Amino acid sequence: MAIAIVEKRRFPRIKLQRPLHYQIRGVSIFNNAIGENISLGGIGLLTNNRFIAPETLVSLKINVLSRILSPTVKVVWSHLIPQFERYRIGVEFVEFDAQEKSYLADYIIGTHNNYGS
Structure with a gap:
């Protein structure tokens, strides 16, 4: 018997696998992270030993084809x-x-x- 997996995401997600910079609101220092995947709804990140609590607002700097995108996100x-x-x-x-x-x-x-997700 096959089990159907239902996708809960609202937007298509693609692999990103690239470094990006983030800054927690109210903190002057930028930190580095890896963007693992991205959609129009958000991003999956990997940080170096840095816990960021849910609901925290964070500014991002994402390089996409030599253009820097600067969204604000919520954890x-x-x-x-x-x-x-x-x-x-x-x-x-x-x-x-x-x-x-x-x-x-x-x-x-x-x-x-071009590549699928």
């Missing part, structure tokens, strides 16, 4: 990966310039159509 969940001493964090976009979001949409659609 939805954060899980420790003990064997690597890193945190996997899920964030959703809460503030995103309309032109930057449109650019990201074109990139996601083009990547998804």
